[in-house]
Amino acid sequence: MQIWRLVAHHEQGLAAVEAMKSQGRIAIGWNDIGDLREIAAKDSRAITKAIKGAYPTLKNAHLGGPSLWDFHRSMCPGDLVIISSLNARRCVFRVTGDYFFDEEDQLCEYSHQRAAELTDLSAEQLWHEVGACYADGYNQRWTLVLCGAEETPQEESATYQEGSRHSVTATAIERNPAARAACLTHFGYDCQACGFNFASTYGEHGKHYIHVHHRVELASSDGPVYTDPEKDLIPLCPNCHAMVHRGKDTMSVEALRQLLDENKAS
Numbered sequence: 001m002q003i004w005r006l007v008a009h010h011e012q013g014l015a016a017v018e019a020m021k022s023q024g025r026i027a028i029g030w031n032d033i034g035d036l037r038e039i040a041a042k043d044s045r046a047i048t049k050a051i052k053g054a055y056p057t058l059k060n061a062h063l064g065g066p067s068l069w070d071f072h073r074s075m076c077p078g079d080l081v082i083i084s085s086l087n088a089r090r091c092v093f094r095v096t097g098d099y100f101f102d103e104e105d106q107l108c109e110y111s112h113q114r115a116a117e118l119t120d121l122s123a124e125q126l127w128h129e130v131g132a133c134y135a136d137g138y139n140q141r142w143t144l145v146l147c148g149a150e151e152t153p154q155e156e157s158a159t160y161q162e163g164s165r166h167s168v169t170a171t172a173i174e175r176n177p178a179a180r181a182a183c184l185t186h187f188g189y190d191c192q193a194c195g196f197n198f199a200s201t202y203g204e205h206g207k208h209y210i211h212v213h214h215r216v217e218l219a220s221s222d223g224p225v226y227t228d229p230e231k232d233l234i235p236l237c238p239n240c241h242a243m244v245h246r247g248k249d250t251m252s253v254e255a256l257r258q259l260l261d262e263n264k265a266s
């Protein structure tokens with residue numbers, strides 16, 4: 001799952017956002033280059049070249065090539081898209097369909113489209129969770145930009161890493177900003193074992209602090225592991241996180257909850 005930022009429209013920003021909401025689609029301009037599936041560009045530069053050809057007087061062709069390439073080739077159903085207009089992050093859509101091109105049925109004059117549904121995720125919170133930055137190699141002036149740093153800060157995982165048998169893969173997934181963001185937008189910031197919430201205890205200073213634990217035992221699996229942020233990942237406070245990783249085998253979160261209940265009762 002990836003997280004993108006899409007500028008809704010350069011002239012009719014707010015109208016475009018409303019159209020996206022009511023029609024369940026997201027879209028990008030530069031219609032005159034035609035259907036990207038037919039152009040069969042081999043990279044983003046080829047699309048930039050096509051834009052220059054179709055719009056000889058336009059000076060922003062270099063912003064369109066990479067954006068259209070990603071919109072067609074890199075975006076996937078399930079990805080989240082932060083919609084920005086007039087320099088504000090407005091809402092978050094989830095991509096539900098493949099790229100299509102329709103000149104008859106445009107979205108706010110744009111023909112390159114994908115089906116997408118509005119989510120109730122907060123655009124600001126998602127942006128914060130993904131590291132409040134764009135991915136390496138991306139230029140924020142592009143219409144469509146991939147969000148997120150390669151890694152979240154080290155100190156967040158340091159507590160439980162030390163002396164634990166936590167596998168390298170699980171650690172990488174727990175630190176993956178996109179996976180983390182999707183998990184936290186689903187669960188929120190309460191520890192899912194003991195209920196601890198950093199903001200409730202430490203106020204503003206503790207806001208948005210929590211560990212994210214990868215529930216799946218990865219040691220036996222080979223090859224890349226698909227992570228479902230709502231099933232495989234779960235927010236835990238550092239104490240509970242340390243406890244599930246204590247011992248030879250990782251304890252399930254359910255077993256830890258039971259342990260907490262037993263000891264509260266006695």
Ligand SMILES: [Zn+2]
Binds near residue numbers: 239
């Ligand atoms: Zn806890």
Ligand SMILES: [Zn+2]
Binds near residue numbers: 166170174212214245
């Ligand atoms: Zn963990």
